[in-house]
Amino acid sequence: MTGRHVAVVGAGRMGQGIAAALAFGNVAVTVVDLRDRGAGAAAYLDGVRASVRQALAHKVTLGLLAVEDLEDVAALVTVVGEVDALAPMAGADLVFEAVPEVAEVKRDTLTWIEAMVGDTVPIASTTSSFLVDELAGSLAAPARFLNAHWLNPADLMPLVEVAPGTATSPGAVEATRDLLVAVGKVPVVCAPSPGYIVPRLQALVMNEAARMVAEGVASAADIDTAVRIGFGSRFAVLGLLEFIDWGGCDTLFHASNYLRRELGERFAPAALVETNITSGRRGISDGAGFYEFDPTTVADYRAQRIADFARVLDAVGRLARHEEFSKAD
Missing domain, CATH: 3.40.50.720 (NAD(P)-binding Rossmann-like Domain)
Structure with a gap:
């Protein structure tokens, strides 16, 4: 420029x-x-x-x-x-x-x-x-x-x-x-809202990680490993809302209610999640959620996202290859 x-x-x-x-x-x-x-x-x-x-x-x-x-x-x-x-x-x-x-x-x-x-x-x-x-x-x-x-x-x-x-x-x-x-x-x-997007999201996740250490759920090292390899790598490919559509917001709804009962109100499902369920917008399975999905291209979309995910894992040295494993005698 x-x-x-x-x-x-x-x-x-x-x-x-x-x-x-x-x-x-x-x-x-x-x-x-x-x-x-x-x-x-x-x-x-x-x-x-x-x-x-x-x-x-x-x-x-x-x-x-x-x-x-x-x-x-x-x-x-x-x-x-x-x-x-x-x-x-x-x-x-x-x-x-x-x-x-x-x-x-x-x-x-x-x-x-x-x-x-x-x-x-x-x-x-x-x-x-x-x-x-x-x-x-x-x-x-x-x-x-x-x-x-x-x-x-x-x-x-x-x-x-x-x-x-x-x-x-x-x-x-x-x-x-x-x-x-x-x-x-x-x-x-984004709107001028406290925390904007990333700081607001990461504050929730970072505090929850600290709570898990305090509660003895896992060590700091194991939590960070889980975040790097499981949490972070997935969301480098699928955004949070896209991931809700991918798995179905009904899955999030039920998981959130379970965690709410066990761990407290901070896990209560968002009102929009319940609205999407009742309005027939659960995600890919309904053809609509936070995003719209064309049933004729969903298979290609899924395949592309899986390929993208594999590339992310490969870039950080976490994509296993078959030849790495010993064959059984």
Whole structure:
């Protein structure tokens, strides 16, 4: 995506990861550090440059970036303090705010960003803690403001959760999505709801895993093995809602009610699961659930998903082959 310039305000881990992702996608990016670091400022900015370059060098190690292109890609990243930020901010086509998750720090930063950029430049926070509308009041023009929650490590993880606020214009959403797609990311748009998508889901699962350790259900190592090989690998192929359709939401309904009786209300089935059962939308078996299924292509769909699952298992060295097993005497 040549010819574009993006500013990232915040030079911590997230800001560095975003800068590396943008440069990898051939977008010129300026990282702005607003903190007053006194005599250590120059050394800190050098450290940021080194960290971004290291992230890009890792792409070479992974075979994702040609070694001969490394220096040119790294040169797309400029790192400056506030005193040198005027020109790059004025020339930015889009800004990501990536300062620490402290409300006042974010509000002050957003006010500063708006004063520094053009009137129509989209401004995207990267917060995982605050809703868009909680921060939008810091801006005189909230139509340009939205959230773009990158997952760590930002330079590697494709997903970015894009959440517009009440006042966000469609143009700001489109510009942000277009940029993300252009640098190889996968944006998903969601409502400004606490936890957005991934943090909300993972909070439930992570806390349940901790409870299982506390209850002596299994060791931390065995739970993590089960997640990596059983839970995570399946959901790398089938999303949660697609998996409900795959097995039938009646299966989830009955399993949830059993766990509810044994372990508590947190396992109660969602109202929409029961609604889908009563309305004849159990999933593949009914031809509809959260998704629609064409009976003439279901067999091909199943075969493709199984093949995808096998590839995921093979990639992590967990797909057994027949020749690995000894034949019985």
